[in-house]
Amino acid sequence: MKWEELAKEPCSAARSLAVIGDRWTLLILRDCFLGVRRFEAFQARLGISRTIIAERLKLLVDEGVLAKVAYQDRPVRHEYRLTEKGLALHPVIMAIVHWGDRFYAGEAGPPLIHRHRTCGHDFHPVMTCSACGEALGARDVETRPGSGARTAG
């Protein structure tokens, strides 16, 4: 299988990863959630080549994850903002960050602490079941082919 064929697989994970599964894309998105919006800022924070930043931002814009919005004229300058589709990636980023906090934080503790504005407490993300509201364990989930299935996956 080639990378470009991924998007055609009857698998939501494959389709998602065709967009965000790239080496740097998720780090760009992490920065988006931290409020970074400009090309130069992404480049400075990540320290990777401008080519890659440009290419990834373009892909994310094409996919509707980010929107390119002018923030000034003369010269026209754009910034990149999360769309609704992009904001929907928040659980993905939170889950990744939480996993890193749990297994790679070391003695110093986690680099970032998250506070829930609504309740005012520091927290970590918990994945729950939309039906019963209980926390989800990996073993509690059973999968079966859905209407969009061709093969399991």
Next chain:
Amino acid sequence: MKWEELAKEPCSAARSLAVIGDRWTLLILRDCFLGVRRFEAFQARLGISRTIIAERLKLLVDEGVLAKVAYQDRPVRHEYRLTEKGLALHPVIMAIVHWGDRFYAGEAGPPLIHRHRTCGHDFHPVMTCSACGEALGARDVETRPGSGARTAG
């Protein structure tokens, strides 16, 4: 920044992605959660070169995400099983799959349906706050540097 330097960044997202941020690694893990355990099975399902499968499996074993367990002697054959650390990636996979279901399922509906054994209902994953139990919105989260921080990130 180089890919190998990622793991040293004071950022849980970067550290996690140094392990799982690879193009194919998350697809391998998806298959792990679907019960795939053997080299040949990964290769057949993903259709990518054996070299990459071998390399990724080795990395995941080195990182303690998968364990290589003998399932027979003479000849010794191994299978790859999720460790506790690997099972902890379940929310990441679920979040990615859910995002794909939501934005890429098309008219046919999602390829896979998830049922919660505990309550018996089909569900989708909801990320909630460990403190108050409410669903988390991207805008409801505030971050600040934690004890392990050197710079924000």
Next chain:
DNA sequence: CGCCTTAGTTCAGATTATGGACGGACCATC
């Protein structure tokens, strides 16, 4: 013994990623 299974390894060639220089539009200052 020859052929099958499972799990890799090796290697040349194709594909991608990389950093660093460059381009273009505009502003500010001298």
Next chain:
DNA sequence: GATGGTCCGTCCATAATCTGAACTAAGGCG
């Protein structure tokens, strides 16, 4: 009006990575 600065990219030669296909290895089967 020349020089330098900001911001956002593009271009290109080189370096790293991925690919498929063949190969090794260790044993089973008939």
